[in-house]
Amino acid sequence: MTKAVVLGAAGGIGQPLSLLLKTSPLISELSLYDIVNTPGVAADLSHIDTPAKVEGYLPPDDGLGKALKGADIVVIPAGVPRKPGMTRDDLFKINAGIVRDLATGIAKVAPKAFVLVISNPVNSTVPIVAEVFKQHNVFDPKRIFGVTTLDVVRASTFVAEKIGDLSVAPAVSIPVVGGHSGVTIVPLLSQSSHPLPANLTEDDIKALTNRVQYGGDEVVKAKDGAGSATLSMAYAGAEFAAKLLRAIKGEKGIVAPTFVHLTADEGGKKVQQEIEAPLDFFSARVELGASGVEKILPIGKISSYEQTLLKAAVPELKANIEKGVSFVQAPK
Ligand code: NAD
């Protein structure tokens, strides 16, 4: 029996993500929480002939507490999305408070749940969840994940396009490390599971890297004020949740990049050495297991261009992490 909860379930990501989770054979109960519309979304999904029992909750009468009761895995896509001209950090003002309050609910009602944070800015919202959990004495770094899977999905797709065969995209694996915003997104194309076309120039590699780093902006611009990536994010979120659920149920050797606290495993120290910075959080390749983070894997051998990308990522990551931490520790 596995209960999954989506916080922000009526939104652009929340609805298709809830749909994908409803189709998962690994979930027996699906609770949807939002400040609007969840009864309708839940009624709609509940007619789908898959095992998960679906319930929708709104804030009155402790809807959040009821949604979270008995949760095994909580996914958070609650919060406002970007409009053209905004950075993810511009969302902090609104989303930091939303994520803090939802994390408080989780810490009180479902402190052992695995928490998957989608709400931006991920580089700051994940530290917010961790700090709230620390305040409630329930912090376990193995159980809190920033979902950076969309960067990985984009890298696979864009590389498959370059290879000239989209049918290989699902098999193309490229680690994307660092964080989830602009320069903090570091795709390691040199570690691609599939050889890149031999005629790719250094400039082509730079353009491809830039496209992964700013893929989110591509969607924001195309949506022209109507929000940011929702469908590809729902897909990516469901993929990561499925990997974690399989790992929790005992499957071995499942690895995915995700933004985690580097004390979650000894391997975090090696990553800190590799990036030559004592960052607390980083999106590293993580082996998932029954207790969440099983192993943090080293970055490994990368090109000198990727070294410069990593160096450029560290100051912004550090600032984003500190902003999240001090929002909870010393609220203004
Ligand atoms: P949206 O506006 O369509 O949906 C957000 C939902 O959150 C709405 O239904 C809203 O009612 C709900 N909400 C707001 N405050 C809430 C609260 N206190 N409790 C519960 N629900 C609340 O936005 P979206 O397009 O679904 O994006 C959601 C978030 O995900 C944004 O912050 C966006 O930047 C982020 N995002 C992250 C990634 C990633 O890769 N991690 C990718 C895409 C989007």
Ligand code: LMR
């Ligand atoms: C993305 O990468 O698509 C998301 O983080 C949403 C955004 O603001 O770009």
